[in-house]
Amino acid sequence: MIVIKIGGGKDLNIDAVVEDIVALRGAGVGLLLVHGGAETTNEVAEALGHPPEFVTSESGYVSRRTDRRTLEIFEMVYCGQLNKMWVEQLQTRGINAVGLSGLDGRIFEGARKDKLRVRINGKRMVLRDDWTGTVERVNADLLRLLLDAGYLPVLTPPGASDAGEAINVDGDRAAAMVAAAFNAEALVILSNVPGLLRNFPDESSLIAEIPKARADDFMQFAEGRMKKKVMGAVEAINEGVEKVIFADGRVDAPIRTALSGGGTQIV
Amino acid sequence: MIVIKIGGGKDLNIDAVVEDIVALRGAGVGLLLVHGGAETTNEVAEALGHPPEFVTSESGYVSRRTDRRTLEIFEMVYCGQLNKMWVEQLQTRGINAVGLSGLDGRIFEGARKDKLRVRINGKRMVLRDDWTGTVERVNADLLRLLLDAGYLPVLTPPGASDAGEAINVDGDRAAAMVAAAFNAEALVILSNVPGLLRNFPDESSLIAEIPKARADDFMQFAEGRMKKKVMGAVEAINEGVEKVIFADGRVDAPIRTALSGGGTQIV
Numbered sequence A, B: 001m002i003v004i005k006i007g008g009g010k011d012l013n014i015d016a017v018v019e020d021i022v023a024l025r026g027a028g029v030g031l032l033l034v035h036g037g038a039e040t041t042n043e044v045a046e047a048l049g050h051p052p053e054f055v056t057s058e059s060g061y062v063s064r065r066t067d068r069r070t071l072e073i074f075e076m077v078y079c080g081q082l083n084k085m086w087v088e089q090l091q092t093r094g095i096n097a098v099g100l101s102g103l104d105g106r107i108f109e110g111a112r113k114d115k116l117r118v119r120i121n122g123k124r125m126v127l128r129d130d131w132t133g134t135v136e137r138v139n140a141d142l143l144r145l146l147l148d149a150g151y152l153p154v155l156t157p158p159g160a161s162d163a164g165e166a167i168n169v170d171g172d173r174a175a176a177m178v179a180a181a182f183n184a185e186a187l188v189i190l191s192n193v194p195g196l197l198r199n200f201p202d203e204s205s206l207i208a209e210i211p212k213a214r215a216d217d218f219m220q221f222a223e224g225r226m227k228k229k230v231m232g233a234v235e236a237i238n239e240g241v242e243k244v245i246f247a248d249g250r251v252d253a254p255i256r257t258a259l260s261g262g263g264t265q266i267v
Helices: A014-026 A038-047 A068-091 A140-148 A171-181 A212-221 A226-238 A254-259 B014-026 B038-047 B068-091 B140-148 B171-181 B212-221 B226-238 B254-259
Strands: A002-006 A031-035 A054-057 A062-064 A097-102 A108-110 A116-120 A123-127 A152-161 A186-191 A243-248 A264-266 B002-006 B031-035 B054-057 B062-064 B097-102 B108-110 B116-120 B123-127 B152-161 B186-191 B243-248 B264-266
Touching: A002 A014, A002 A171, A002 A254, A014 A031, A014 A068, A014 A254, A031 A068, A031 A171, A038 A068, A068 A097, A068 A152, A068 B068, A068 B097, A097 A108, A097 B068, A097 B097, A140 A152, A140 A171, A140 B140, A152 A171, A171 A186, A171 A226, A186 A226, A186 A254, A212 A226, A226 A243, A243 A254, B002 B014, B002 B171, B002 B254, B014 B031, B014 B068, B014 B254, B031 B068, B031 B171, B038 B068, B068 B097, B068 B152, B097 B108, B140 B152, B140 B171, B152 B171, B171 B186, B171 B226, B186 B226, B186 B254, B212 B226, B226 B243, B243 B254
Parallel strands: A002 A031, A002 A186, A031 A152, A097 A152, A108 A152, A186 A243, B002 B031, B002 B186, B031 B152, B097 B152, B108 B152, B186 B243
Antiparallel strands: A054 A062, A054 A116, A116 A123, A243 A264, B054 B062, B054 B116, B116 B123, B243 B264
């Protein structure tokens, strides 16, 4: 099983991703797809008059302030616009895709953070009307049911809280949990950078390989959203995923390039 | 099996619908839910600067002009905002709901109308950049797979064209096709009217019962969107559904009221 996480950036090469999925499925490779949608969510939130806000947790992670209206817009973009775009792209090329959020069948399940301790412009605050959480369990049974019947699950946040509420969960971390649940051979994380960069944003400073045991040390090179990606990678590795690859989603054959040694390989 | 179609009107009693579903599932009744979203789609389309347009077919049916951008907004509302709202409502009350569009796994499949002959302000036109179609087949295997594993499928347009493109399909007709595929005991169509009215919009003129054999004659009383509902009902009956009920979705216990004789019963 190979789990592919594709970000929501506008410069990703969607056709090339779909072509790779068709080729890999055709060659009998087991696949699961998880996608994001942050960039489009920002645009739609602006257009609907509810602009995005970001908060920084006490441990330094940046996340989206997710009040009830933001959660609704988030669902519109991730589960509506983008999930169905991926499903349509795959369906028109003969792959029987089934798009699901992590809320459906509680595929991504975990605790809601009912009090979120954050810093906004350096000031400490506790947010209560916030709908975020962390994926702790994956409903692999439902995914297996679909895979065994020949469908390709196309997954996206939100997830489900223990109480069944929709929660904004990190897509990279969700993909890492899916990869762990399947003891995947590889988790391929495609975004709009070539991989982990020693000197962000200098793309020539790509770190080509990181030994598993030293993944934690490389956290120092992760900037912004890349922090969560590396954290997810470390978790996936610790839970038995054989390798995690950060690779470029803007190029031709992005998945096959990653699987044949491109990007940053954590092995 | 009972198939419930719930419209997208803002005055529908969502809590009461969910409560009925919980009670019926608790009593061991097999259920499938199909929902709409036309009213919210109109609002979001306005807010996003792409206001809704409606066209009238040569046979007199009114439908949404669905260009590519409208299709995207349609998916945002039906598959994102509203489908996940229903799934969350059900999940928080202990029902393991799985929200799917008719595009996913080609649950609602049929031909795309690549040339749509319509009248706009009385003038005849042929629309080509339009993404609408008609549900001709239901992927009952996928629905059975989920039902047998204990999930409640929550379905919504769009559907899939034969080529796998997303197409705007009528939700009532889709629900009728689902009911037919399962030889359902009943198809309950909830909307913001008490049923079929002899003198629309006079709610006291409710037609309480229509014998199956005479359903076609009652088409004369159907106004606007109700036309497609009655057409769907006639199709469902012809394909072996035992009864179709048009009932009020604004009241307490709307499904149980319908099943115990409320609304317009086509029997």
